[in-house]
Amino acid sequence: MIKLEKLSKVFETPGGGSVIAADQVSMEVNEGEICVLLGPSGCGKTTTLKMINALIPKTSGKITVAGRDVDTLNPVELRRSIGYVIQQIGLFPNMTIEDNICVVPDLLGWDRKKSRSRAGDLLEMVNLDPAIFLKRFPKELSGGQQQRVGVIRALAADPPVLLMDEPFGAIDPINRAVIQDEFLKMQSEIRKTIAFVSHDIDEAIKMADKVAIFKDGKLVQYASPDDLLARPVNDFVTSFVGSDRTLKRLSLLRVGEVMHGDQLRVTAQDEVGKARHLMQEAGHKNIVMVGPQGRARGFLHLNDILEARGTVAEHHNALPSTVHVKDDLRTAVSKMFRHDVSWLACVDDDGFFKGSITQRAISHALGATYRDSAEAAE
Amino acid sequence: METIVFFMDNLDVILERTLQHIAIVGVAISLAILTGVPIGIAITLNRKAANIVLYVAAIIVTIPSIALFGLMIPILSLIGHGVGYLPAVIAVLLYSQLPIIRNTYTAISNVDPALREAARGLGMTPMQRLMKVEIPLAIPVVMAGVRIAVVMNIGITAIAAYIGAGGLGVFISRGISQTDPRQLITGAVMVSLLAIAADYALMWAQRRLTPASSSSTSASPSNA
Missing domain, CATH: 3.10.580.10 (CBS-domain)
Structure with missing residues (x-):
């Protein structure tokens, strides 16, 4: 569903040098799977994610989303067809929750009635009462509620692919666990193809069908969480997953x-x-x-x-x-x-x-x- | 006491000059919004241009109004409007540029980068981003700039009486030349009242233009 082939990004620095943020990254996220891009800061995971919806132009390589080469698409059209969630949530403070959710349907010119009723349905999916929340403004909501809205805004136009950039990173640990669980439950119904950036190994193990570990712009290991914990490919992955990696597997087995x-x-x-x-x-x-x-x-x-x-x-x-x-x-x-x-x-x-x-x-x-x-x- | 009597006796003249005053400031500020806001938005695209434009606008404000009127007399005489309404409007228009351009520039460039990223990531074009997100969020700060411009220029317009533009400044200039405290006080009080009233009216308008729940988020930079 999302296919990256030898994707690279080189940033020119003002001093005339260059930094390789992503180096020949090749991977494929299968339909309906959550792929967590994991690594320390500056490892290229976010850059890789943002190249998928052309927020960062790639230097070389090929990206295919839902069978279409993204180079053949207008970046604006491309972004409207891909859900996008960011850590800072980014709800527009000048719009009601309803209008925030309907941003993409409105951009696509959907029927207003249809998109508004969908906004209500989506709120119910994340356990927020539409009667209370539709007409509120973002700052009247708690951080956790805002991020729930941030997630359903990305789903409003029903895109097959979702990009999430540390979506639960700014939420306190208790709420984060609740939202993660809710999200997994929702995902089991909607089966979106998701690329999800995280720096938290525990979150990755919990959320991922596949984990892609990055270091210095390179994809180091691409495996299922269980495989990753059981068979880290090198010392970097071993230390990144932690010396208690075997214990972490406890949360993978029922x-x-x-x-x-x-x-x-x-x-x-x-x-x-x-x-x-x-x-x-x-x-x-x-x-x-x-x-x-x-x-x-x-x-x-x-x-x-x-x-x-x-x-x-x-x-x-x-x-x-x-x-x-x-x-x-x-x-x-x-x-x-x-x-x-x-x-x-x-x-x-x-x-x-x-x-x-x-x-x-x-x-x-x-x-x-x-x-x-x-x-x-x- | 004498002043009150003078005031009551001359209500019609006071009203006429107040309306003249409003006509000068109102027209000039409207034009200033039409020029200043687009300029303020445009310069967010280029830091160098922004610095130059804001610098020039700041220099204009430092020119004493009486000197500016003087400067315009020979220029505007070429089209037969060396004194009167037109130079007054142009002066107010020029003086208004700094607060309006600067507040617009500041407001647009201070829009939370996360909102800009969300807007881009959701597939808004740069124009949609401007119209749906950046301008609505900038309105409170832009309006604060307009308020500063209005209050400042109600004072400046009083001086335009010296170039025959009319307005409440006529009471003040005559009060001074005729050593008539009644006219002087009437003019000064009316200018002050007009400034206060305009400020409140614009504050009300600002609230109306701001979505109910995002109003308190805007810290307005002010030079008043």
Whole structure:
């Protein structure tokens, strides 16, 4: 959808020298994917992004957007067909929120009624009440609300491609996480092709389908977040992703992908002996007690009931915590550490017991990629 | 007391001269807006040109008004208007250029670069950017310049009485030459009242021209 071929940018400096801001960058962003351009400041990521919509003229190379060579297009027409979001938001203070959202549709000469009703729909998409916000002015909104409007303004004319230049960089960390989540949810419906500049590795891992790491104008590595963390190509990428890169992968994996989906369980009325037997047979140290519907209610530890008699109900312990199957491993590990346990019961939205996750399973899952690559290297 | 009596007795003359005064300032300022605003916008494209234009405009303001009127007499005599209405209007027009050009220039060049980038990135042409974003945002500051020009020139126009342009300055010049404090005070008070009234009227207009919620963002540079 967005294809860059040997894209270069050389800036002439006033002293007669020149600076290479982008050096032979070649990459392709597939339709419906978010590609995060990542790197330290001055690495060429923003320059590369701005060359896509011709805000910065390229020195050489070829850019294709939605199958069209951008050189064949008028820059103004090109920009109207590409959504653009900037860190400073850039809502026009002299226009209402409604008019701000409709800037591009108005430039394209869309029917006013149609664009205005779309503005309302878009506001609803980002959880802002159109009845309240349409007629307000930008400065009456909080920073987070303004950036939501900034994002939907870029979507107003329904462009297939979106360019975002550190869009959530100026928002406080709590709101940023909320907006990122909202945006991902929206993206799962609208499936735009997005190039997204960031300097934050955590944001990149969270948002990206692909990450492009830049250094000194060169594209150093172009890979999925998991690949990037598991197999950084050189020392620069290794240090940029951080020495805790393996831990960062925790947020990429879901509990459901790693848990033991076994249905081993007892109910309150079962005999303790049955529980003991089940655990010994499966080689487990713990077993979850479920309610009549299958909700996780408590657990038994094998060592506690070796000599015990009676029903499960009399001997069970409360579960210290449970984890949702859709949570990431980071959440699971955090709960394990907090409650000083080595396993957790996994539940779904309604609290039904779905399986259990152990520290061992987590370290195994994280290690799997490294073992694969070690084998591949041999 | 005498002044009040004089004032009441001469209401019709006062009104006539006030209207003359307004005619000079109003026409001149309107023309000054038509020239100053485009010049102010144009010079944002070139820093060197901006410096030259602002320098020239500043020099014009330093010319004493009485000298400027004197200078214009031989020039405008060529077309038969050495004294009277025309030189008064031209003087006011010239003096108004500095505040109007400078405020326009400052306002346009101080538009947040992020807004300019957003406007470009969304696909506005340079002209659309100017009309939809830059000028609307510049209006409060431009209007502040107009207000400065109006107030300043209501004073200057009083001096234009000496070249026969009429207006409230006639009371002042006659008051001085006839040592008549009644005329002098009437003229001075009326000039002041006119300046204050014009300033308030323009402030009101400025508010009307500014979108409700962006009004307080504009810090106006002023030389008053």
